[in-house]
Amino acid sequence: MTEAVEYDVVVLGGGPVGENVVDRTRAAGLSTALVESELVGGECSYWACVPSKALLRPVLARVDARRVPGLAGAVGGPLDTAAVFAHRDYWTNDWNDDGQLDWLGSIGVHLYRGHGRLYGSRKVAVTSPEGEHHVLSARHAVVVCTGTRAVIPDVPGIAGARPWTSREATSAREVPGRLLIVGGSVVAAEMATAWQGLGSQVTVLARDSGLLPRMEPFAGELVAEALREAGAVVRTGVSVEAVVREGSTGPVRVVLQGGETLEGDELLMATGRAPRTEDIGLETVGLKPGDWIAVDDSCRVPGHDWLYAVGDVNHRALLTHQGKYQARITGAVIAARAAGSGELDTSRWGAHVATADTEALPQAVFTDPEAAAVGLTLAEAGRAGYRVRAVDYDLGRVSGAGLYADGYRGRARMVVDLDREVLLGVTFVGPGAAELVHAATIAVAGEVPIARLWHAVPSFPTVSEIWLRLLEAYRG
Ligand SMILES: Cc1cc2nc3c(=O)[nH]c(=O)nc-3n(C[C@H](O)[C@H](O)[C@H](O)COP(=O)(O)OP(=O)(O)OC[C@H]3O[C@@H](n4cnc5c(N)ncnc54)[C@H](O)[C@@H]3O)c2cc1C
Numbered sequence: 329m330t331e332a333v334e335y336d337v338v339v340l341g342g343g344p345v346g347e348n349v350v351d352r353t354r355a356a357g358l359s360t361a362l363v364e365s366e367l368v369g370g371e372c373s374y375w376a377c378v379p380s381k382a383l384l385r386p387v388l389a390r391v392d393a394r395r396v397p398g399l400a401g402a403v404g405g406p407l408d409t410a411a412v413f414a415h416r417d418y419w420t421n422d423w424n425d426d427g428q429l430d431w432l433g434s435i436g437v438h439l440y441r442g443h444g445r446l447y448g449s450r451k452v453a454v455t456s457p458e459g460e461h462h463v464l465s466a467r468h469a470v471v472v473c474t475g476t477r478a479v480i481p482d483v484p485g486i487a488g489a490r491p492w493t494s495r496e497a498t499s500a501r502e503v504p505g506r507l508l509i510v511g512g513s514v515v516a517a518e519m520a521t522a523w524q525g526l527g528s529q530v531t532v533l534a535r536d537s538g539l540l541p542r543m544e545p546f547a548g549e550l551v552a553e554a555l556r557e558a559g560a561v562v563r564t565g566v567s568v569e570a571v572v573r574e575g576s577t578g579p580v581r582v583v584l585q586g587g588e589t590l591e592g593d594e595l596l597m598a599t600g601r602a603p604r605t606e607d608i609g610l611e612t613v614g615l616k617p618g619d620w621i622a623v624d625d626s627c628r629v630p631g632h633d634w635l636y637a638v639g640d641v642n643h644r645a646l647l648t649h650q651g652k653y654q655a656r657i658t659g660a661v662i663a664a665r666a667a668g669s670g671e672l673d674t675s676r677w678g679a680h681v682a683t684a685d686t687e688a689l690p691q692a693v694f695t696d697p698e699a700a701a702v703g704l705t706l707a708e709a710g711r712a713g714y715r716v717r718a719v720d721y722d723l724g725r726v727s728g729a730g731l732y733a734d735g736y737r738g739r740a741r742m743v744v745d746l747d748r749e750v751l752l753g754v755t756f757v758g759p760g761a762a763e764l765v766h767a768a769t770i771a772v773a774g775e776v777p778i779a780r781l782w783h784a785v786p787s788f789p790t791v792s793e794i795w796l797r798l799l800e801a802y803r804g
């Protein structure tokens with residue numbers, strides 16, 4: 329190995345989370361190197377959040393427009409799929425990260441393009457695509473942000489069937505005639521919405537009893553209902569036993585438990601994520617390759633005062649915005665420790681702990697209808713031992729919702745901690761609901777008392793008047 333190049337901080341993995349860590353450590357004046365094996369911007373920018381939302385936006389705008397009197401007739405036809413794909417390609421910058429490289433250069437981060445591995449204490453070894461080797465050593469911190477990859481279950485015949493993962497589902501250039509989707513969570517629900525809207529005949533095969541299993545049950549019910557109305561087939565409680573692809577271009581067949589066979593042109597396995605930690609040198613620091621990396625609330629790896637794991641790879645919250653929040657917290661922790669500025673503030677909502685990961689985690693799912701939630705569901709709050717009351721309201725009864733779309737269908741729930749009279753969680757399901765959730769995030773993270781929320785008056789006639797209805801229903 330060559331002699332080590334020394335930095336204050338070395339970051340392994342340049343997805344959205346690694347990018348935010350380097351942004352914070354450079355802002356603190358710490359010299360920083362970033363190691364990235366593929367594209368700076370990571371899964372989110374090229375094969376996940378960004379391309380999926382670029383595909384979904386025209387689909388959701390069209391279904392919304394079809395619910396607006398006077399407009400429905402103008403948007404009756406199929407989508408211009410070439411334009412939709414071009415829009416997606418624009419947002420992924422044609423899978424080119426030049427813009428990110430310019431930004432890294434502008435803030436003084438040194439990029440090492442190649443596969444990085446921990447190399448004992450405080451060191452990272454990098455192998456470039458050309459086979460060059462570099463060793464980087466870190467005075468203060470090594471931060472692992474290597475993210476996740478799709479899991480493909482070991483179903484008989486799966487390898488020969490060449491299934492899509494989320495990468496193919498977000499980057500495909502043709503609309504498959506028939507798309508089978510295995511899975512019932514967020515990727516399955518969003519991709520079913522996108523591809524059914526783009527013209528595929530979609531069949532969703534979920535093994536759970538409903539879609540979106542981590543949200544309030546009514547979210548999955550309303551999304552399944554709308555998918556069926558759009559022409560998709562949604563099957564729940566089904567298990568895939570085997571998969572067969574005919575030749576290199578033939579159809580793919582999925583055999584369900586019980587023997588029923590379904591045929592499609594493509595098969596998307598939306599069956600979860602695994603950490604990208606198999607080959608990052610975890611064994612050189614006493615950790616197990618392939619595992620999620622456990623961290624404390626400041627994203628430090630216990631037993632290694634120089635090692636941090638941030639974003640998807642620590643399994644706290646597999647969401648871009650939450651990984652970026654952890655990155656901001658971790659940057660502050662590294663900067664404070666590098667400056668030797670005494671104790672960290674690890675009080676419950678202190679500057680050096682990612683408390684929102686467990687107490688106020690928001691998520692917006694871009695299905696029709698959109699489903700957005702923050703904090704605990706009723707079932708989670710019950711399991712956590714809170715004394716709670718759920719307040720439900722039909723979103724369609726709010727004037728703003730009726731004006732937004734004819735026959736607006738949706739539902740909202742707030743989960744109230746009866747002892748403190750604050751909100752533990754809020755869920756909105758309905759067209760445009762993704763934009764409603766941040767007010768709820770402020771209420772939950774701020775632990776705003778119900779008595780004060782009463783003074784937060786929503787404008788008439790917005791869908792946000794749902795807040796008033798929920799509070800009225802709570803106060804009886
Ligand atoms: C289809 C889909 C849609 C999604 N939509 C949303 C959404 O709308 N909103 C949302 O909040 N979240 C969404 N997510 C989740 C989101 O993509 C992740 O939470 C986010 O990408 C995590 O960021 P990260 O930086 O931790 O990891 P990643 O984005 O996975 O980045 C990790 C980076 O590390 C690099 N890397 C890995 N190993 C090495 C190595 N050994 N050496 C060098 N580099 C390495 C990788 O190449 C990659 O660039 C979606 C996920 C999927 C699959």
Ligand SMILES: NC(=O)c1ccc[n+]([C@@H]2O[C@H](COP(=O)([O-])OP(=O)(O)OC[C@H]3O[C@@H](n4cnc5c(N)ncnc54)[C@H](O)[C@@H]3O)[C@@H](O)[C@H]2O)c1
Pocket residue numbers: 481510511512513514515516518534535536541567568598599600601646647691692693694
């Ligand atoms: N809008 C968003 O915020 C957004 C969008 C997409 C993805 N994401 C995030 O990305 C992550 C990955 O999402 P995901 O939907 O791939 O994973 P997930 O872990 O949320 O769900 C995996 C699904 O696959 C099913 N499954 C697993 N193994 C199976 C098998 N052998 N047979 C049948 N079904 C099986 C599970 O029952 C579950 O429904 C999630 O954490 C999600 O929050 C977020």
